[in-house]
Amino acid sequence: MRLPAPCNIMYPKNRISILLIEDNPADANLIRLYLGESSQKIDVFQCETFFEGMETIRKKDIDIVLLSLELPDCSGFRTLTRYMENAAQLPVVVLTGINNEIIGNQSVKAGAQDYLVKGQFDARTLSRAIRYAIQRFAALRKTQEITNKLSVSEKRHEEAQKMALFGTWEMDLVSNEMHWSDEIFRIFGLPQGSIAPAMSDYIAYAHPEDRNAVHDFFDRVVKEGTQQQLEHRIITNGHTLKHISLNAKVLYEELTEKLLIVGVLQDVSQRIATECNHNGKNASGKSMVLREDNIRDLGFGLRKPLASLFNNLQQLGNTMINTQQKAFLSELLGTTEELSQMIHKLLNISATGPAENRDSETEFKIKDLVYEVQTILQIGAAHKQQIINVLIPDDMPGNLIGDPLKISLLLYNLATYSGFRSEKKGQLTITVRVREKELKPYLYLSVEDEGPGMTPAQKRHLLDTEKNGDIAILGQGEADSGRMAIASASRIANSLGGKLEIISKADTGIIFRVEFPVKVTKQLSGAADGTPGQPLRILLVEDHFLNRIATKKVLTSWSDFVTVDFAENGLAGVEKVKRGKYDIVLMDIQMPVMDGIAATQAIRNFSTVPIIALSSNSSKQESERCMSAGCDDYLSKPFKAQELYVRITNARMKGKSGVAAVKVK
Numbered sequence: 001m002r003l004p005a006p007c008n009i010m011y012p013k014n015r016i017s018i019l020l021i022e023d024n025p026a027d028a029n030l031i032r033l034y035l036g037e038s039s040q041k042i043d044v045f046q047c048e049t050f051f052e053g054m055e056t057i058r059k060k061d062i063d064i065v066l067l068s069l070e071l072p073d074c075s076g077f078r079t080l081t082r083y084m085e086n087a088a089q090l091p092v093v094v095l096t097g098i099n100n101e102i103i104g105n106q107s108v109k110a111g112a113q114d115y116l117v118k119g120q121f122d123a124r125t126l127s128r129a130i131r132y133a134i135q136r137f138a139a140l141r142k143t144q145e146i147t148n149k150l151s152v153s154e155k156r157h158e159e160a161q162k163m164a165l166f167g168t169w170e171m172d173l174v175s176n177e178m179h180w181s182d183e184i185f186r187i188f189g190l191p192q193g194s195i196a197p198a199m200s201d202y203i204a205y206a207h208p209e210d211r212n213a214v215h216d217f218f219d220r221v222v223k224e225g226t227q228q229q230l231e232h233r234i235i236t237n238g239h240t241l242k243h244i245s246l247n248a249k250v251l252y253e254e255l256t257e258k259l260l261i262v263g264v265l266q267d268v269s270q271r272i273a274t275e276c277n278h279n280g281k282n283a284s285g286k287s288m289v290l291r292e293d294n295i296r297d298l299g300f301g302l303r304k305p306l307a308s309l310f311n312n313l314q315q316l317g318n319t320m321i322n323t324q325q326k327a328f329l330s331e332l333l334g335t336t337e338e339l340s341q342m343i344h345k346l347l348n349i350s351a352t353g354p355a356e357n358r359d360s361e362t363e364f365k366i367k368d369l370v371y372e373v374q375t376i377l378q379i380g381a382a383h384k385q386q387i388i389n390v391l392i393p394d395d396m397p398g399n400l401i402g403d404p405l406k407i408s409l410l411l412y413n414l415a416t417y418s419g420f421r422s423e424k425k426g427q428l429t430i431t432v433r434v435r436e437k438e439l440k441p442y443l444y445l446s447v448e449d450e451g452p453g454m455t456p457a458q459k460r461h462l463l464d465t466e467k468n469g470d471i472a473i474l475g476q477g478e479a480d481s482g483r484m485a486i487a488s489a490s491r492i493a494n495s496l497g498g499k500l501e502i503i504s505k506a507d508t509g510i511i512f513r514v515e516f517p518v519k520v521t522k523q524l525s526g527a528a529d530g531t532p533g534q535p536l537r538i539l540l541v542e543d544h545f546l547n548r549i550a551t552k553k554v555l556t557s558w559s560d561f562v563t564v565d566f567a568e569n570g571l572a573g574v575e576k577v578k579r580g581k582y583d584i585v586l587m588d589i590q591m592p593v594m595d596g597i598a599a600t601q602a603i604r605n606f607s608t609v610p611i612i613a614l615s616s617n618s619s620k621q622e623s624e625r626c627m628s629a630g631c632d633d634y635l636s637k638p639f640k641a642q643e644l645y646v647r648i649t650n651a652r653m654k655g656k657s658g659v660a661a662v663k664v665k
Contacts, residue, residue, distance in 0.1 A: 015041040017061055018130070021053035022046065022068040022095065027118055031066065034123035050074040050082065057087050064134055065092045067112075077106065084111040091137035093129050113137050165267035171199060173222065173250075173259040173550040176638050178202065187244075187267045189236035199638040207233035207241070212617060217246065219616040219637060221261055223544045225250045231268065243272040250546065259546060363521060364404040366443075367392055370432050373411045377419070377428075386419060389429040397434055400443065401519035406492050407443070413489035414447040414512045420485075421451030421510070434520060441520045446513040454510055459502045462486055489514075521646060531559040538564050538648075539582045541573035541599065542614075543591040551586070554641045570599030577603050584648055589615040589626065597629045604630035610651035614639075 018035070022028045028046055035042055045060060047053040050071050056062070065087070069079045083092060094107045094115040104115040113133035116126065167183035176199040185192045188205060195201060199218070206214045210232040217230040227249040234242050248263030317329055370390055377388050411430060418428050429448040434441050454462070463486075486500075489512070493500045498516030505511065538555060542548045552564045565580070567573035570587075571594040577585065585603070589596035600611055613626035613634045623634040632651045635644065 015043065016063040016130075016134070017043040017045065018064055018066060019053060019056055019060070019062045020044060020046045020066045021048075021050065021071065022066070023048040023071055024068070027068070027095070031126065034126045037123045048072065050079060054086050057090065062090055064130055064137075065090055066095055066130075067092050068095045070097060077103070077110075080107055080110050080112060091133045093133050167265050169263055169265060170251075171261045173261060173546060174553040176200070176640060184265055187236075187242065187265065188234065189240065198640060200640055203638070205234040205236065207235055209233075214246075215616045215637060218248070218261070221248045221250060222546050225546075241269075242267055243269045259550060362404065363399050363401050365398060366396065366400050366432065366434075367398070369404055369408055370411065370430065373408050373415070374430065377412065377415050386422060387427045388415065389427060391429060391431045393433050396432070397441075397520045399521040400434070401521060402443070403496065406496055407445075410489050410492045410496070410514060411445060411447070413485040413492070414445075414514075416485040417489070418447050418449035418451065418510070418512065422449045426450040434518070437515070440517050442515045443518045444513070444515050446511055448505075448509060448511045450509045453504050453508060454502065459504075462502065463490060463500065521650075532561045534561055536562045536648075537581070537583050538562060539567060539573065539576055539580070539585045540564055541567040541570060541585065541591070541596065542588045543569055547588070554644065558641070558645055570594030570596055570602075573599050574602045577607055577609060582609055584651060585609055585611045587611050587613050587631065589613055589617070589622075597625065600626070600629045600631055612647055612651055 020028060020031060022031070032044060032046075035044060045056055045062070047056055048071075050073050053065070053067075057065070065083070067079065067083055069076060071079060074082055080092075080094060088111060091113045092111070094104070094112045095118055096103055096107075096115060097118045099117045099120065104117075107115045113136050114129045116129055121129070165183070165187060167181040167187060169178055169180050169184055171178045178197040178199065178201070180197055182192050185194070203211055203214055213230065214232055217228060217232075221228045227247060230246045232244055232246065234244055236242060245266045245268045246263065247265075248261050251260045251262045252258075253260055317326070321329065370392065374388050374390050415428055415430060422428065427450055431444070431446045431448070433444050435444055436442075490500045493514045493516065496514075496516040498514045501513045503511040503513060536559070540548060540551055540555075542551065548566050552566075555562050555564050565576065565582070567576050569591045573585070573587065574594070576582075587596040587600055591599075594602075596613060596615075600613070603609065603611065610632045611630065613623075613631040614637060615622055615626065615634065616637045622636075626634045633647050635647050
């Protein structure tokens with residue numbers, strides 16, 4: 001039915017076509033009556049079934065549909081869902097005989113522009129609903145077009161990033177949490193979204209020689225506030241070296257009141273390699289000389305993929321393979337074992353050579369370290385069908401501070417020598433624990449085997465191996481490799497502050513034992529969730545206002561009991577400590593007027609307040625300089641909030657125990 005009707009109401013165009021799908025004559029006549037009260041040119045088409053309505057839409061140029069939910073061939077909410085499946089390109093206003101707001105809201109959510117309850121609307125309400133539905137639908141279509149264009153633009157931008165090996169990132173200055181674009185995850189060899197990156201994660205991937213420069217770069221960005229640029233190296237997958245161009249600047253986001261560092265990152269490895277080919281230098285710009293620390297870093301990084309390769313080969317051996325494949329697999333396992341031995345010989349040279357440039361105290365998880373060594377030892381023990389047991393007490397501290405490379409090599413060498421001594425199908429037992437000795441924590445390591453016993457003369461000869469120079473021999477036989485392993489273990493034990501002991505068991509077997517001092521990362525004390533349970537007043541001595549704001553937010557978000565005062569330089573910090581009572585002082589080292597070292601020394605003339613040094617220089621020399629000046633602890637920037645909380649708690653516990661790092665003069 002075609003019913004032209006005049007209309008005075010403003011519509012999107014001079015003449016509109018309305019399709020009314022309604023089988024009730026009374027409701028249809030009332031709607032036509034309402035539409036007839038206006039002088040606007042309207043073409044109304046009416047259908048009594050859903051099927052007829054869809055046919056009309058295909059044949060006529062319709063602007064909007066008035067759809068009853070109760071029709072002869074379709075009823076209820078299913079009427080609207082079928083409409084959206086067949087004619088979502090046209091705006092629809094639902095007509096329902098049930099005054100139920102839930103049904104109306106569900107209709108709008110399902111795609112309707114509006115809904116009207118039969119018998120409860122007049123001509124004005126109907127006209128307004130039609131006008132707004134057409135306008136709203138047009139606006140939504142426009143928004144969808146823009147969204148689609150943006151999506152296409154984003155895809156093109158992503159493809160451009162892939163082609164240019166280019167990614168974007170941002171970092172919250174308060175939490176040090178970062179957001180990486182997909183391309184940065186690819187550059188770092190990580191699956192998209194596999195980690196929630198923070199500043200410490202980025203620093204961990206930086207080449208050891210470049211980490212101080214990366215620290216300084218971020219510190220410079222914060223202090224100067226202007227765009228900064230740096231090229232440095234990263235190591236991905238434990239062994240792949242890449243060159244990175246990094247650009248960043250500080251941004252204050254007014255809407256969220258966040259302080260951010262925003263930047264871009266590009267993989268420039270190909271450019272660096274091309275330049276190096278022309279000038280005959282290595283990628284760092286230095287002459288091509290393989291240094292001991294390069295051997296150490298690359299060798300240490302190769303252990304995990306090598307262990308993974310070995311484990312997969314073993315799993316392959318447990319599958320259904322033929323005789324020829326078994327022979328190939330046996331050769332692969334043998335080659336893997338030889339490669340493992342050569343890597344560890346190189347690591348031993350780097351760890352037991354001259355001591356300079358190898359101070360690498362860091363926090364590590366002792367259980368992870370021991371189990372990693374156990375996995376790697378299985379490579380050599382597999383062909384003997386030996387079993388490597390590990391005993392770690394339940395109360396073992398989770399984290400220690402020391403040299404994880406030397407500790408893992410010490411265990412590896414002791415177990416390697418014990419493996420040479422033991423018969424096939426024997427067992428080696430590694431025991432690790434921390435115990436108090438001379439009021440200090442000591443790490444106890446032992447390796448127990450089932451090999452033959454030793455006479456006192458044999459023990460003395462074995463321990464004298466280091467003096468006889470066998471450490472320098474890369475022997476090919478088991479005897480030579482065994483002597484090298486025990487000599488390396490003895491030297492490493494000495495460098496860690498311990499001494500290798502050999503103890504004969506009552507019947508058969510030997511225990512190799514070493515003890516040396518370590519630092520233990522203690523757990524937080526205070527409330528049940530680790531937060532301070534009483535007032536904690538902190539003085540932050542820091543010259544840069546952005547660092548002051550960010551650090552204060554970190555501290556005050558820890559607990560409502562925490563209050564933070566500021567001092568803009570070391571001299572102001574000394575005066576504030578004289579006038580006020582503080583529970584802890586956080587001391588920046590690089591400051592104008594008076595630096596952190598001089599300020600700490602001045603404070604130590606009259607106070608034992610715990611002082612934690614904060615420095616962008618993450619070296620052991622810097623740590624020792626701070627501790628010698630009177631600091632109780634040292635923390636390199638950037639740091640994680642939890643790490644700062646732990647250091648504060650430990651420094652306070654140390655102060656309460658009566659053990660002061662520096663006596664008051």
